[in-house]
Amino acid sequence: MKTRRETYTAETPTSLFPESLLTVKQFVQAPCSIGNRGSKMKCITRLWGLNIPSELLQEILSRLGLKENIRASIVCKTWCEAAVSVRKLQPRPWLLYPQEGSEDKGDYILYDPSSSQTYKFNFPELENDEFDYTSTRDGWLFMLKHDPWELLLLNPFTGERIHLPKLPEKTSGNCLDFSAAPTSSSCLVISLNYTDYGLINIWRPGETVWTTHRFKNHLENQPVGFWYTCVFSNGLFYFHSTWGFLGVMDPSKLTWNNLLVKLYPYPGAFDSELFMAEHEGEIFLGFTRDIKNPSVVIFKLNLNRNGWEETRDLDGLTIFTSHRFSLTRAGLPLEMRNKIYTSQSPRPPSMLVFPYRGVWVDPLHNVNL
Template identity: 30%
Template structure:
């Protein structure tokens, strides 16, 4: 039931979504606001300067008002209550009481045009802010049986399309008031995509999937600014996996939209098995067989070939910066002889061979399958028991930290538990995930002041994406995705599969896991597309 409030304030939420707004002229001293979202109706008492006004139309925040006695016309901003005047309505009762109104653009722009259309008349009224009068535009019907005008709408700012009651369409150039007939199936207007208002484009962006955002910058140069806003804010990890190297295909699964995309790349035309090892900033490290190593950007098809190895032996691989950067360096880590020795290999663009550095570990170190994480200028490696090894590339030193104390007294067997290391909100975080999905996931934060692992019960406003090689933490698109840990396993069939995630809220996997329907890609890695490389 409507309630009349004794103030001039606007209803809560007005301006943030569409409302139905009605002014009652001299019949009542109130106006009505109907919210279709909440199905609520509110009334407000009108200020004196709005008494006796009728609403003719609106454009955005601006409503077009007319005084029923003086025929004075003006636009009123519902935000600032500022007014912009247009000429008073002519003394034509049909237009005063039954006209349809089309407004081309906001009245505070130079190309605003207001058109009044009346179904019982054979002319239109056209005017603009700053004009002294309304211009009559006669309508010539090309079909004598066309009947009366039925409706109208403005396309951008220059053309007005009118539909007659006999389905004949007329077009009016509002600058020159030239009327022409639109033939059936005729292409009437061709506009550049760059002329689409930027604020409308920004409204569309949140409704696009990431793959459509990837295509956005290629539509026209003028949309590069919109692409930039996507680059900064709307990027989340995709799970990349290789279904069959024979067909040069790779698949990407979008965890939020539950959609799978297929990319084809000649770089994946391989004679031997391909394995995904690491990803960073849109680049993926891949091995072919036991010798070839290369870095691929699947979106730009750029390939960087690394020196061949007699045999790929790295337990972990990572790189500093990104390709084309002057400080780009690739590092490979290999632990041997019971964890007492570590061989760290490096490669820089222009070098023909890997450079090997051998270190003796003060404490035996058995690495997890997770790659080293670059944190505050040093590479941190997570051991299978939860200990930390640190490589400083500038000092060329390797050290196994005495603290924090390991999470496990004895290292679990390979395959029983997966250990992940990543950076979360400026801290190092470890994730221990048992293969048995009935067991809970444990998350710890490394407190560098106390040199201890602190158990985390909540991820805050973040979401984790973990796999055996790469783990990522991001703030998600919507709050419903927070406090989740996504793992590289699918639930469901081919047409309706979803990625499984672990909720830190209820400490369970979702959707409900049935072992016989769980699928895990043989080789996969989480990766974040680097959108600016596509523009």
């Protein structure tokens, strides 16, 4: 499969992009060694740990993701103990859904699958179905309301709301995402609209207007479909279209890259459900083959080859998908690994009934409701 990469620079001056938000995650204790004979995960007794001060070793290991932390733990006993002491896991996604049978359509239930606890809230903004959830991060939901048209950041855990300024006329985004909680200095909200030229609007908390950037469209003679989903990874926004194109926006350099990578047959040709997910820099793409065959095909992005490679498993990850976005988790119970839970699934984890308007929410750390 031949690919081609083209880079276009915005017509506006370059602005600096703040560093990504560092979040404190829960510490999870795990056994240092595995007792089964022949296990590949046994700790190896060596002198690796004697040459590195313990505090420095813990500092180094604390900066690793979960997969790298586990790999480092098999170097030797000292490394294993240090890796386990700083091992971090993200909390499992929560579920937000309308309260069934309530007279007030703004009544919603927030469900914690880890403890099977439910919490009732009222959100007047959600009284009708004229809205879409576009993404979630650090306890916040990014929403697009259609009647009246409005962009809203909502924190269902704290009740905080941030109403964003109106986008410039005729630039309503097909694809919307944000990089961090709006309470963070690294928060950046992005709206993409792609017609005869690429149009990206950027907003940061505290600003009263959007900043518009235009990019030359070199895909004008090719069927792109529309930009359907987006993920934020390592400071970049990755957009995927319904016809298989991948666009990458670098907000620090204000550049737009078209990676002309397509899947055959195109996902859009089958009107299939499409999702993207991200985990520690790895980008996944999933879609159903067609309406009659609901099985999900998963691809992983190979940046060295600028192409998608089909994968048979998720490397132990669990993906929680909603209509326009997905969340990934590592280290969940064995029975939940290498599985995909959708927001329309009739039997999600630890729950029998899953309402149509349910949505996964990336929870706050150390939630106390």
